[in-house]
Amino acid sequence: xxxxxxxxxxxxxxxxxxxxxxxxxxxxxxxxxxxxxxxxxxxxxxxxxxxxxxxxxxxxxxxxxxxxxxxxxxxxxxxxxxxxxxxxxxxxxxxxxxxxxxxxxxxxxxxxxxxxxxxxxxxxxxxxxxxxxxxxxxxxxxxxxxxxxxxxxxxxxxxxxxxxxxxxxxxxxxxxxxxxxxxxxxxxxxxxxxxxxxxxxxxxxxxxxxxxxxxxxxxxxxxxxxxxxxxxxxxxxxxxxxxxxxxxxxxxxxxxxxxxxxxxxxxxxxxxxxxxxxxxxxxxxxxxxxx
Amino acid sequence: xxxxxxxxxxxxxxxxxxxxxxxxxxxxxxxxxxxxxxxxxxxxxxxxxxxxxxxxxxxxxxxxxxxxxxxxxxxxxxxxxxxxxxxxxxxxxxxxxxxxxxxxxxxxxxxxxxxxxxxxxxxxxxxxxxxxxxxxxxxxxxxxxxxxxxxxxxxxxxxxxxxxxxxxxxxxxxxxxxxxxxxxxxxxxxxxxxxxxxxxxxxxxxxxxxxxxxxxxxxxxxxxxxxxxxxxxxxxxxxxxxxxxxxxxxxxxxxxxxxxxxxxxxxxxxxxxxxxxxxxxxxxxxxxxxxxxxxxxxxxxxxxxxxxxxx
Numbered sequence: 001x002x003x004x005x006x007x008x009x010x011x012x013x014x015x016x017x018x019x020x021x022x023x024x025x026x027x028x029x030x031x032x033x034x035x036x037x038x039x040x041x042x043x044x045x046x047x048x049x050x051x052x053x054x055x056x057x058x059x060x061x062x063x064x065x066x067x068x069x070x071x072x073x074x075x076x077x078x079x080x081x082x083x084x085x086x087x088x089x090x091x092x093x094x095x096x097x098x099x100x101x102x103x104x105x106x107x108x109x110x111x112x113x114x115x116x117x118x119x120x121x122x123x124x125x126x127x128x129x130x131x132x133x134x135x136x137x138x139x140x141x142x143x144x145x146x147x148x149x150x151x152x153x154x155x156x157x158x159x160x161x162x163x164x165x166x167x168x169x170x171x172x173x174x175x176x177x178x179x180x181x182x183x184x185x186x187x188x189x190x191x192x193x194x195x196x197x198x199x200x201x202x203x204x205x206x207x208x209x210x211x212x213x214x215x216x217x218x219x220x221x222x223x224x225x226x227x228x229x230x231x232x233x234x235x236x237x238x239x240x241x242x243x244x245x246x247x248x249x250x251x252x253x254x255x256x257x258x259x260x261x262x263x264x265x266x267x268x269x270x271x272x273x274x275x276x277x278x279x280x281x282x283x284x285x286x287x288x289x290x291x
Numbered sequence: 292x293x294x295x296x297x298x299x300x301x302x303x304x305x306x307x308x309x310x311x312x313x314x315x316x317x318x319x320x321x322x323x324x325x326x327x328x329x330x331x332x333x334x335x336x337x338x339x340x341x342x343x344x345x346x347x348x349x350x351x352x353x354x355x356x357x358x359x360x361x362x363x364x365x366x367x368x369x370x371x372x373x374x375x376x377x378x379x380x381x382x383x384x385x386x387x388x389x390x391x392x393x394x395x396x397x398x399x400x401x402x403x404x405x406x407x408x409x410x411x412x413x414x415x416x417x418x419x420x421x422x423x424x425x426x427x428x429x430x431x432x433x434x435x436x437x438x439x440x441x442x443x444x445x446x447x448x449x450x451x452x453x454x455x456x457x458x459x460x461x462x463x464x465x466x467x468x469x470x471x472x473x474x475x476x477x478x479x480x481x482x483x484x485x486x487x488x489x490x491x492x493x494x495x496x497x498x499x500x501x502x503x504x505x506x507x508x509x510x511x512x513x514x515x516x517x518x519x520x521x522x523x524x525x526x527x528x529x530x531x532x533x534x535x536x537x538x539x540x541x542x543x544x545x546x547x548x549x550x551x552x553x554x555x556x557x558x559x560x561x562x563x564x565x566x567x568x569x570x571x572x573x574x575x576x577x578x579x580x581x582x583x584x585x586x587x588x589x590x591x592x593x594x595x596x597x598x599x600x601x602x
Contacts, residue, residue, distance in 0.1 A: 031404070033404060033407075080584070081588075084588055085587070085588065092350045092403065092404070092407065093587050093591055094587075095350065095404060095407060096350075096537075096540065096541070096544070096583055096587050097583060097584045097587045097588065099352075099537055099580075099583060100579075100580040100581065100584040100587075101580065101584060102580070103534070103537070103576040103577065103579055103580030103583070104576075104577050104580035104581060104584070106576060106580075107573075107574065107575075107576040107577035107580065108577065110573070110576075111573060219533075223411075223412075223415070226408065230405075230408075261422075261423045262419075262420075264415070264419050265415075265416050265419040265423070268412040268413075268415050268416045268419070269412075269416065271408070271412045272409060272412050272416075275397070275401060275405050275408060275409050275412075276397055276401070276409075279401060279402070279405050
């Protein structure tokens with residue numbers, strides 16, 4: 001039914017938004033494509049799988065530990081692979097170290113968890129509710145609610161908390177923020193930490209609603225995050241939401257009504273078309289090259 | 292003085308050529324020659340990539356796709372349409388050139404890091420389509436049973452035969468690229484790399500040159516792919532993953548961007564390093580990843596680089 005496809009699409013869109021936020025912020029701030037993002041959140045999600053399915057921990061505690069681990073890993077990547085390269089040099093250098101970091105994390109996860117699909121436990125009861133005479137599973141609705149909660153909470157944090165405002169300042173102008181007494185390194189670490197955490201939450205929600213997790217979702221997640229960020233306009237929060245939704249909904253419609261084996265190819269095609277036609281995205285600002 | 296240097300250089304080239312020719316007769320170990328053959332393939336690939344990365348500063352992470360286009364073109368032409376090797380080689384190269392031209396077109400307006408993403412997307416689409424389009428590319432199983440190539444009556448069968456075929460292709464690649472970079476075009480490439488704005492003000496048609504380098508670099512990847520197809524006798528999508536493109540990029544950087552001869556060094560160093568860790572194949576990506584990070588942190592200009600990345 002179309003309505004079910006749409007609901008699942010919206011849920012996936014919200015999860016994608018969650019995964020994309022950290023990525024988009026890093027790009028907005030440092031103009032760095034963090035290729036390690038997907039592998040970081042898959043690491044956290046796999047850790048959560050071990051904690052829940054094998055160690056039988058309390059789900060909330062397990063998710064908290066996994067999210068913290070993802071956040072710490074993300075800020076470690078920043079510290080080791082990117083920080084030294086931030087000063088002045090060409091952007092592409094840190095793009096290559098980012099890919100290197102992605103491979104290191106991916107391989108480490110593979111040594112522990114292998115690359116096969118693992119059965120991630122469900123987090124919510126699989127009841128059906130009747131809405132407007134229509135049977136709908138509650139899982140996507142609860143997942144959607146949680147994802148929206150995190151998105152809203154993060155936006156409130158950004159716009160009202162002192163630290164969030166500092167993050168916004170740094171993404172506008174690093175040297176000036178530094179002169180205003182904002183500790184740049186700590187703020188950037190914080191952005192990576194939060195981005196990694198939210199990515200892990202997104203990864204857990206995604207894996208729990210499909211009951212599956214595999215290593216391959218990491219690189220795919222990076223591309224999803226980038227595509228969503230570019231569609232919406234990179235660095236813009238509302239753009240991230242729009243981009244995530246467009247991607248999530250269109251992806252579900254395509255895999256149900258067109259073909260699921262070409263689903264990812266079509267996503268890459270969307271990315272190419274957007275990059276060619278409107279690289280600044282829907283909500284993005286045009287950036288003038290400084291001479 | 293200049294004449295003497297030229298003479299010395301000629302002597303060096305002659306010596307290298309002579310030792311390359313006697314190599315398989317001195318070292319008769321098929322395993323060793325096999326490894327040298329892979330070094331040759333990657334050298335062809337990386338020489339083309341060095342033209343793109345080192346001479347115009349475009350970061351292409353889709354080089355493996357052009358390699359794959361060449362390999363699949365040769366595989367399909369030779370197994371399904373009865374082509375012999377030489378025409379397949381030419382078609383493979385031209386097809387890669389054509390796709391390189393298409394993907395190079397956006398360099399006119401898309402910025403550097405977005406262009407890099409474009410190349411990743413292109414490479415992934417190539418891999419996903421070859422996996423999904425079973426009727427044309429054989430899906431994940433790929434194409435098997437590519438016939439033995441023949442060049443003017445010479446049946447290319449053993450590792451040593453392939454070594455000489457590879458050497459010929461490598462010689463063609465290096466020779467043509469060397470001439471190109473020494474020409475007016477090469478000086479324009481360097482001018483663009485050093486300062487794109489200044490180059491365009493001096494009247495160099497920078498968009499045209501970027502598209503040109505990108506398509507020419509891809510042409511050589513197509514040639515390497517064609518060689519791979521007949522050498523392996525099979526092609527599968529897993530030969531052309533993103534990590535292959537990354538490996539090529541890091542080979543070029545380790546050697547030194549913008550220095551063609553240094554590419555051989557970079558390819559050999561990386562091939563030996565990977566071979567050295569062969570006892571632990573499950574750590575392959577970890578090692579490549581660590582090398583990528585460490586090289587760029589501590590020596591981004593590579594071992595013999597002309598210049599590091601510039602803004």
